Amino acid sequence: MPVLTRLIPSPVVVDIRAGALDDLGCVLADERISHSGKLAVAVSGGSGARLRERVAPSLPGADWFEVGGGTLDDAIKLAGAMKGGHYDAVVGLGGGKIIDCAKFAAARIGLPLVAVPTNLAHDGLCSPVATLDNDAGRGSYGVPNPIAVVIDLDVIRDAPVRFVRAGIGDAVSNISAIADWELANRVKGERIDGLAAAMARQAGEAVLRHPGGVGDNDFLQVLAEGLVLTGIAMSVSGDSRPASGACHEINHAFDLLFPTRAASHGEQCGLGAAFAMYLRGAHEESAQMAEVLRRHGLPVLPEEIGFTPEEFFQAVEYAPQTRPGRYTILEHLDLKTDQIKDLYADYVKAIGS
16 A cells, blocks of 8 residues: 655744844755755845854855845845856855845745844745735745755844834734635635644744743744744645735735735734634734734734724725735625625724734
């Protein structure tokens, strides 16, 4: 009887702990990552550059490339600068924009990527997607998963706390995204990848139910692991479905309708998830999610990120247009402004002040 299995696209090394950055040289010396020590390291002018002095002595064979921003042009320019360098791998050291630029550049020149994030703002640090600004606004580009992920919890704690909060919102929104996937399965017959759904759901639940706070190593460990698992879940399913439902549609609507005023990705996704859970009739779950988001200092009402209720109604009504073909509770209910207004009033009462 043959044993049937599938290969899971995942990093060969995941190192999440305090002080992990001090052992980055040892991780990169792994023969599966670099056999010659010749590496291209992409850094920002901010957090990554500040860590260069600390890391550089352990990477004598590395060339360093400063990345100006998070645009498609920046990523293409980075790939051009690295091309022909005969490197074994690319290292992205910095925030989300740098990691995404490094992902795209590494894919463009056919090299593996090592992700060394300096904050936990979203689940893109280990996902098969690079999100980059372009002439049309913002685009998502398919790339291979990182070959290794190194997350130093000391570095994460030193970053502005708003980045940790944003990561919490993004992780918790998995719960709403999976509920949307299950809805699409029941109503539209959309296939669910059970492994991807389980990974993403458990990542979100672990963050939601952890009693710790943003300054606790134990909580940061769970959050970092949850974001990594979410990225792997997207690779398993082959798309962003395990982590993107109505919550992310509402986030994208904010970004498109109010590009100069939009809040962080994770803040908008967390708010969108709490409201989407209420829309699907999961009122207790919505209230619990709102309570946890509040405990961590995240918004659960649009006013808390600078939007009026009327602007929120506009975003919710527009949200389905942001992901044509994706079926969520928003497409299912097909709400108009007056209906959204009434449901929002009930949501506000349900979650309390």
